[in-house]
Each structure stands twice: as C-alpha cells, then as structure tokens.
Amino acid sequence: MSNKTTTLGQFIIERQADFPYAKGELSRLLRDIAIAAKIVNREVNKAGLVDILGDAGTYNIQGEGQKKLDVYADEQFVSALRSGGECCVVASEENENCLYIESEISKNAKYIVAIDPLDGSSNIDVNVAVGTIFSIYRRRHTEANTKASLEDVLQKGDQQVAAGYIVYGSSTMLVYTTGKGVNGFTLDPSIGEFCLSHPNMKMPKNGTIYSINEGHYIHFPQGVKDYIKYCQQHDPSTNRPFTSRYIGSMVADIHRNLIKGGIFLYPSTSSHPNGKLRLVYECNPMAFIIEQAGGIATDGKGRILDIQPTQLHQRSAIFIGSVDMVNSLMRFIDS
Ligand code: AHG
Ligand code: MN
Ligand code: MN
8 A cells, every 4th residue: 555645636636637628727626625725724723712603793684693604714714715816706604695706817717616614513613523515616707807606506416527525524535526536635734734635535436324303394395204114113134224324414414424325315304305415516516526436326206316406505405325225215215
C-alpha cells in the first residue's frame, strides 16, 4: 500500500483530464469551496471557545432562527465564491434570493453554486457533527452579455456538474463527485490539506441502519409507518430488527450510511407536508453523490434528480440510501 499522500488539489488536477474541454474553471471552483471549508472548520472546531455559538438573532427565508455559525459559514462560502471568479450565481439556504456575482473577475464565470452552508444547525450548540452541502451547475446560456438568472439555478438535479459535502465530525471530510464516482478527503490539520482517504466510495447494496425522526411517526404516510415496523420486526434471516441511528444532521446521517450501508428517510409530516429538506441545496446534491456511489434517492414517487425545481427553497420528501433498503421501503409505499 503506497503511503503517497494525494491532496485534494493534486487529485482535482489529475482528474481534470476527465473533462477534455475543461480549462480549469471547475478545478478552481472546487478549490475555492475547499478553502472556505477549511475556514469554517476552524470556527466549528472552536465553537465553544469563541463567540460563534448560539443564535444570531436573525431569521432566514425559511423563517428559521439563524445560528451565528449559519451566518458565518454563509459569509465564508459566498466570499470565497465571489473572489474566486468562477461562479456567477450563489443560491444559499441563508439568503431569500440568489446572489448574482457581476464583478469584473467573474464576468466570464459559467458556474452556479447552490449551497447549504451549515447543515444540522440544531446540533451546533451541543457539539454534534454538522456539515456543508454544495451543488454545482453550468449556466444554461453563456452567450456574451447574457445575465445569469433564476432559470440557471432551477435546473433538474440530473444536470449537476458536481456535488459534495463537508462533514465536520470526529475528523473533517470533504466528499464530492463530478459524475465519475465519489471520493473522500480527510483534512490533515498539521498540513492544512484535504488528503485522499476514501477513494472510489461505494455504498453497500444492503444495510441494517435506518435513519428517521420517529418523533413524527404519527404523521408519516402509512407506507412509511409499515416500513418502520418492518425494520423493527425480529427476523434473523434478514438481520432484523435493524439499528436506528439518527443524528439530526442530514450530512452526518447520510455519510455514515454511505460508509456502512443504510437508509435515510425524511417523509412528509404534518408540519412539513412537502417534506422538510430543501430540493436544490440538500436533496439534489446528496442524491447525486449517493447515486454515484451506487445508491438510490427518491421522493417516494420518483427519482429525486428528475424533479424539475420551480422555487429556490422548495422542499421535498426524500428516501435515500442502499438499493435493497430503498426498494424494500418502496414496496411498502406502493402497496
Ligand atoms: P439545516 O440545519 O441546514 O436547516 O438542516 C437541518 C435538516 C437536516 O440536516 C436534518 O436531517 C433535519 O433538518 C433534521 O430535522 P428534524 O430535526 O425535524 O429531524
Ligand atoms: Mn440543511
Ligand atoms: Mn443549513
């Protein structure tokens, strides 16, 4: 086993050859995101020591109270994307409208970034893993002097050029895909570099972990209720009862299931009749990554990546994970 360290930067350059027409813009965009991730990681790691904990006293478009780290993370990613020059629009969970970057340095930028700067905000104050989720599209119209618009952002998830997440956990990892598999990089703080630690990540075809907030059980669709009871039945021949694991940070729950096998479920509930998670910057990027790793992502009716977004902050039910587990759930939903 070679002990050669491959940094994210080296890996991106090496893989640039996968895109014959790429002139380095996507590589630089991924580099910009990684830089912001390191800065956010620094604050996440010392959240208890500096005044970054707690509520910012402001509310985002979702009407959700923003944590200071939500706002800080949003500022860092937007700033990195603004100064990097490769991004023309940023669609962030934390901003009601898209941010159009029309600076001189970005005048030829052809990429759109949709981002959840800090996923799992409710976990910040209690020192539990949180994350960042990003999704990258190419602009639809690149003719000279055409301005980017919301239409460039509201593209189907199957149009994503790249997607990834950062999980700020026991270690900090960046996991991303450009449509040619999934690779994971662990931050080595001693050199300040993300180093390739999980090459060619593949989601186990089956698993024994189900992740859902069972507190909403009473409001779940019947098929989901039936599947939860199936998970809890005693049947050693199918390794049941399964294990229930739910962190409350989508990134951390799905990252664990990607490595160990499992299914993450966020159905429609009474408080969120269309599901809670946002299609553009949570469901689509996570669906792209999990499909690229050999898993499935559906809203219970169809493939997440086939949904045509109509609004920036629209929500969707999501059932995502190991093929055999999602197919088993769908038999209950369709019955
Ligand atoms: P965010 O912090 O970006 O709003 O995301 C929180 C999401 C997601 O990370 C997690 O899976 C889900 O909210 C948890 O919701 P419940 O607390 O309703 O279970
Ligand atoms: Mn989130
Ligand atoms: Mn968030």
